[in-house]
Amino acid sequence: MTQQVWLIAQRSVVRTFRQPGTWIPPLTFPLMLMAVNSNGLRAATHLPGFPTDSFLAFFLPFSFLQGALFASGIAGVDLARDIDTGFLNRLALTPVRGSALLIGQIGGAVGLGALQACVYLSVGLIFGVHIDTGVAGAFLILLLAVLIATGWGTLGLWLALRTGSGEGVQSQFPLLFFATFISSMNLPRNLIEVTWFRDVATINPVSYMIEGLRSLVISGWDAQALLLGFGFSLALIAVSLGLAGRQLKVRMART
Amino acid sequence: MSRSDEGIEAIGLRRQFKDVEAVAGIDLRVLPGEIYGFLGPNGAGKSTTVHMLTTLLPPSGGRATVAGFDVAKQGSQVRAAIGAALQEAALDPFLTGAEHLRLQASLHGIRGDERKRLIGRLLDRVGLTSAGNRKVRAYSGGMKRRLDLALALIHDPSILFLDEPTTGLDPQSRTALWDEVGRLARDEGVTVFLTTQYLEEADVLADRVGIIDHGRIVAEGTPSQLKAQIGKPTVEVVPESPDELERLRELLRRFGAETAARPGAFAVQLDGHGALPEVVRALDTENLRAAQINLHEPSLDDVFLAKTGRTLEGAEEE
Numbered sequence: 001m002t003q004q005v006w007l008i009a010q011r012s013v014v015r016t017f018r019q020p021g022t023w024i025p026p027l028t029f030p031l032m033l034m035a036v037n038s039n040g041l042r043a044a045t046h047l048p049g050f051p052t053d054s055f056l057a058f059f060l061p062f063s064f065l066q067g068a069l070f071a072s073g074i075a076g077v078d079l080a081r082d083i084d085t086g087f088l089n090r091l092a093l094t095p096v097r098g099s100a101l102l103i104g105q106i107g108g109a110v111g112l113g114a115l116q117a118c119v120y121l122s123v124g125l126i127f128g129v130h131i132d133t134g135v136a137g138a139f140l141i142l143l144l145a146v147l148i149a150t151g152w153g154t155l156g157l158w159l160a161l162r163t164g165s166g167e168g169v170q171s172q173f174p175l176l177f178f179a180t181f182i183s184s185m186n187l188p189r190n191l192i193e194v195t196w197f198r199d200v201a202t203i204n205p206v207s208y209m210i211e212g213l214r215s216l217v218i219s220g221w222d223a224q225a226l227l228l229g230f231g232f233s234l235a236l237i238a239v240s241l242g243l244a245g246r247q248l249k250v251r252m253a254r255t
Numbered sequence: 256m257s258r259s260d261e262g263i264e265a266i267g268l269r270r271q272f273k274d275v276e277a278v279a280g281i282d283l284r285v286l287p288g289e290i291y292g293f294l295g296p297n298g299a300g301k302s303t304t305v306h307m308l309t310t311l312l313p314p315s316g317g318r319a320t321v322a323g324f325d326v327a328k329q330g331s332q333v334r335a336a337i338g339a340a341l342q343e344a345a346l347d348p349f350l351t352g353a354e355h356l357r358l359q360a361s362l363h364g365i366r367g368d369e370r371k372r373l374i375g376r377l378l379d380r381v382g383l384t385s386a387g388n389r390k391v392r393a394y395s396g397g398m399k400r401r402l403d404l405a406l407a408l409i410h411d412p413s414i415l416f417l418d419e420p421t422t423g424l425d426p427q428s429r430t431a432l433w434d435e436v437g438r439l440a441r442d443e444g445v446t447v448f449l450t451t452q453y454l455e456e457a458d459v460l461a462d463r464v465g466i467i468d469h470g471r472i473v474a475e476g477t478p479s480q481l482k483a484q485i486g487k488p489t490v491e492v493v494p495e496s497p498d499e500l501e502r503l504r505e506l507l508r509r510f511g512a513e514t515a516a517r518p519g520a521f522a523v524q525l526d527g528h529g530a531l532p533e534v535v536r537a538l539d540t541e542n543l544r545a546a547q548i549n550l551h552e553p554s555l556d557d558v559f560l561a562k563t564g565r566t567l568e569g570a571e572e573e
Contacts, residue, residue: 007361015349018390089311090406093334117271207483255310255330 004096007252008104016108026070038211054217059126061213062185067116068149075109076156076169083164106153113149117142137216148209151236158240161247183207205232260288261448267317273357279304279470290440290447292461300470301450305418309339338407339416344399348392352383352402363410377405397428397539454555473562482553489551490534491522495544
């Protein structure tokens with residue numbers, strides 16, 4: 001089983017990184033948004049109660065999330081392509097287990113998520129972001145970012161297995177992007193004045209993923225924020241994996 | 256090399272998709288070491304049958320065994336015994352040919368030096384040694400099909416399923432693939448289940464042919480048996496002057512029933528009231544000058560026409 005996961009993951013990583021057109025934009029677009037927002041919204045740091053005087057430090061964690069979303073799109077579209085071309089059937093004719101196929105298939109998303117996290121963190125550090133929790137915190141940021149990428153990547157796989165087409169996967173992504181924007185990405189929840197927006201941001205798990213990362217950057221060791229951040233990320237992985245596993249049985253209905 | 260003593264057997268095999276019965280209860284038997292050609296137009300149920308026999312699709316009814324294992328209950332044993340190259344070469348354009356073979360071999364539990372030797376041997380056998388380290392997106396259609404065949408053979412299967420393996424290939428690539436498939440059956444005793452919509456392919460390669468239409472097998476036998484069932488050659492005449500076509504029609508009807516002909520020509524299936532020399536003599540007697548006279552021996556298309564009332568080409572267009 002471990003060997004099978006490794007083989008499928010290896011292929012997923014190789015094919016992802018052999019398509020520069022699919023991984024360069026997801027790597028650079030969040031950086032551009034980070035540059036624009038950290039300049040354009042810098043005034044927000046003057047709000048009473050804003051947790052830091054660097055909007056770049058505040059906004060940096062959202063880049064990890066945005067990158068993870070892109071990575072999930074790649075994982076989904078790649079699997080949809082495998083379904084479309086019959087490559088999934090080819091794999092189904094080998095002794096590979098469904099679970100190995102699923103876990104291995106998100107290898108590309110995890111690999112890209114790890115690369116993105118390293119790049120975003122390095123760019124943040126180069127431009128003066130101070131990680132309040134030090135080196136250990138930086139490692140934890142990378143870990144949480146990879147978990148978030150894994151969760152979103154698995155969601156992408158579920159969408160691919162459900163729709164069976166790259167177009168089907170891509171058509172769902174505006175919804176996921178919308179979910180990330182109605183969160184605490186631009187402001188801490190306690191500073192959002194519009195009640196409905198604050199309420200939605202409060203029930204949106206994305207807020208807690210961002211806040212978990214953000215706590216490590218700007219507010220030191222915050223057990224509650226970390227528990228919620230890691231908890232929701234792991235829950236996303238578990239739920240997506242369950243949904244994708246069920247859908248895989250329908251899609252790969254071998255006897 | 257050990258080969259299974261069992262071939263393929265299906266009894267009343269059925270597959271329903273909502274309201275559509277794609278395979279409507281087929282019976283067939285393929286002997287070990289035999290090449291069985293499964294012939295029919297698009298949508299006839301060929302691929303659905305292959306998907307059921309290769310365990311990728313559970314049957315809605317009936318039963319089938321492949322290499323002695325039940326396709327519905329012993330899926331993993333069936334998969335271990337078979338190799339399959341399904342419709343359209345299912346390859347990853349971003350991997351090289353050798354990487355495909357390495358992945359496939361590893362998933363079948365073949366490792367180390369054995370895997371390395373096997374990959375080299377298979378690449379050589381399908382003529383891809385020099386292209387083995389090139390990404391598949393740079394391969395031609397024929398190269399993809401040959402790699403597909405190598406992948407199907409990686410774990411030394413006793414039964415090989417080839418679903419329209421030469422569709423879209425140029426004549427040279429098609430002939431090369433036929434040679435390799437023929438060699439596999441002849442020299443290595445591999446049982447081959449080959450679906451095709453090409454009459455010539457079934458005629459050249461298959462020991463026996465099953466003709467499927469609308470999910471049912473309408474004829475089965477060796478190509479020569481099937482053609483002998485029809486037994487009547489066709490004579491097609493192109494008159495020198497198009498104005499003579501009506502006179503030609505009247506004359507040829509004496510020799511048999513009208514059958515499909517090219518534009519500007521008239522053809523009859525000879526019914527025993529004379530053969531080609533009689534037709535030529537009649538044309539001479541009536542002073543009807545012919546630009547061309549063609550004699551067609553019965554083909555599998557004639558068998559298809561006789562069994563279904565349509566030509567294979569006509570069935571494609573439906």
